[in-house]
Amino acid sequence: MNCADLKVQFDAYLEGHADDASRRAVEEHLAACPDCYELLLSSDDELDSLLRSDWYSEAPSARFLHGVMMRVEKPAGFAPVLWLLPIWLLYTAMAAGLSLWIVVGNSILGVSLADLMSFIRSSRAVAMSLAQALRFLDINEAAVFMLFALSAASLAVIGHLGKEVLSWGKD
Amino acid sequence: MRDCELVMLCQKGQNTPFSTLVERHQSSVFGVALQILKSKEEAEDIAQEAFVRVYQKIRDGGTIDFLPYARKVAGNLALDRLRRQGMALRYLEQQASSPPSSYAETPEEAAMRNHDQLVLRRLIDELPQMYREVIVMHYAGGFSYEEIADKLGQPLSLVKNRLFRGKKLLKESYITEGVESV
Numbered sequence: 044m045n046c047a048d049l050k051v052q053f054d055a056y057l058e059g060h061a062d063d064a065s066r067r068a069v070e071e072h073l074a075a076c077p078d079c080y081e082l083l084l085s086s087d088d089e090l091d092s093l094l095r096s097d098w099y100s101e102a103p104s105a106r107f108l109h110g111v112m113m114r115v116e117k118p119a120g121f122a123p124v125l126w127l128l129p130i131w132l133l134y135t136a137m138a139a140g141l142s143l144w145i146v147v148g149n150s151i152l153g154v155s156l157a158d159l160m161s162f163i164r165s166s167r168a169v170a171m172s173l174a175q176a177l178r179f180l181d182i183n184e185a186a187v188f189m190l191f192a193l194s195a196a197s198l199a200v201i202g203h204l205g206k207e208v209l210s211w212g213k214d
Numbered sequence: 215m216r217d218c219e220l221v222m223l224c225q226k227g228q229n230t231p232f233s234t235l236v237e238r239h240q241s242s243v244f245g246v247a248l249q250i251l252k253s254k255e256e257a258e259d260i261a262q263e264a265f266v267r268v269y270q271k272i273r274d275g276g277t278i279d280f281l282p283y284a285r286k287v288a289g290n291l292a293l294d295r296l297r298r299q300g301m302a303l304r305y306l307e308q309q310a311s312s313p314p315s316s317y318a319e320t321p322e323e324a325a326m327r328n329h330d331q332l333v334l335r336r337l338i339d340e341l342p343q344m345y346r347e348v349i350v351m352h353y354a355g356g357f358s359y360e361e362i363a364d365k366l367g368q369p370l371s372l373v374k375n376r377l378f379r380g381k382k383l384l385k386e387s388y389i390t391e392g393v394e395s396v
Contacts, residue, residue, distance in 0.1 A: 073378075074371035080378075090385055098331040098338075099245040099354040103258050107244065110258070111236050111265045116229060 044068045046079050133191055140194025143201055217280040224272045232272070236265050239281050243288045249350045250292035260295060264288035282356050289355030293365060337387045345380030348373055 044052075049072050055061045061069065073080050217238075220231040243264055247257035264287040271278060338346060351357045351365070359377070363370040 070371050070375060073374055074369075080374055090381065090388065093330055093334050094349070094353045094381075094384075096328075096331060097242055097245070098334045099249045099350070100241040101245040101248050102241050103244040103261060104254075107240055107258055107262065108233065108236055111240075111262050112229070112233055114262060114266045115232065115269045 044072045046072075046076065049073070049076075049079055136191055136194045136198070140190075140197045143197055147201070221272055221278065221280055224269070225275060232269055235280055239284060240265075242281060243284045246285050246288045246350075246354045247292045249354050250289065250296065256295065257292070260291045261288050264291055267291075285354070285356045289351060289357060293351075333388070333391055334384075337384055337391065340387065341380055341383060345376055345383060348376045349380045349384070352377060 049069060052061060052065050052069055055065065215231075215234075217235060220235050223231040224235075240261065244257055244261040247260040247264070248254065251257045251260065264284055267287050268278070268280070268284045271283070338349060341349065347366070348362055351362050352359070357365070359370060359373050362368075363373045366373065
């Protein structure tokens with residue numbers, strides 16, 4: 044099919060009256076011929092110019108600009124300290140701390156992991172808060188450092204408590 | 215001062231020109247994310263992240279056309295978020311509800327907007343999802359046909375076909391709208 048053939052068959056194609064062979068031929072030509080495609084797309088000047096305007100623009104909230112500048116001007120913070128730590132140690136400590144919190148929550152408070160996951164899934168607000176918290180951790184090394192310290196402290200406290208419990212049996 | 219001049223000042227280490235660029239283009243970049251995500255909170259988060267990525271690109275010495283680049287970054291991030299959070303179902307549900315309530319404008323905002331653009335936006339919202347997504351990606355996000363085909367995992371011919379049919383549907387709705395409003 045050439046460009047002239049396309050113009051003859053295109054109306055039937057658009058109206059859904061074209062047979063399978065003609066439909067395939069039109070689609071193959073449109074896929075292979077950028078000129079025909081552009082011509083057809085821009086044949087309606089009024090709609091095309093409207094679509095190329097900023098119809099999608101929408102003013103964000105008043106705090107938007109401030110939020111962007113905060114994110115690009117983040118302080119160096121604890122980064123030099125953080126980079127001295129092996130990354131595997133950081134993640135291991137965080138995972139261990141989280142696991143221990145879940146185990147303690149389960150055994151003492153009766154909160155199972157399934158309950159926790161169900162709660163998170165059921166609450167979009169909580170999910171959004173978590174996403175924001177993760178983003179905050181991603182951009183703020185000080186927060187990551189604090190979480191690491193908190194996880195390490197949890198390990199130490201639980202280890203100490205475990206030692207005490209074991210020592211009771213000996214007394 | 216033009217965008218390219220402000221970008222050059224940013225490359226020299228100044229932040230104030232970047233703030234001017236964000237202020238100038240925040241509505242467009244936020245609008246792209248909003249059209250895809252349909253949630254003001256998430257769109258703000260994505261648009262802010264897009265500006266941060268643009269800032270990093272500028273600081274790394276990249277030469278960019280500010281607004282088209284920022285729009286494309288916002289579009290990419292918004293699509294990635296949809297995909298990552300498995301929100302396709304929510305997206306489809308929102309297509310069915312018309313007009314979307316999550317970003318309803320106040321009467322003052324609506325009054326300030328060009329009437330034709332308002333009508334166009336509503337008609338695009340009412341399009342079937344498969345046509346709407348290619349129109350939003352192409353005209354708001356600034357993606358080429360090839361990029362859309364790549365992102366949707368669809369043949370180029372199908373993307374072109376949907377774009378054309380989507381525009382045809384829009385035109386028909388636009389005519390009907392005009393007749394009804396007379």
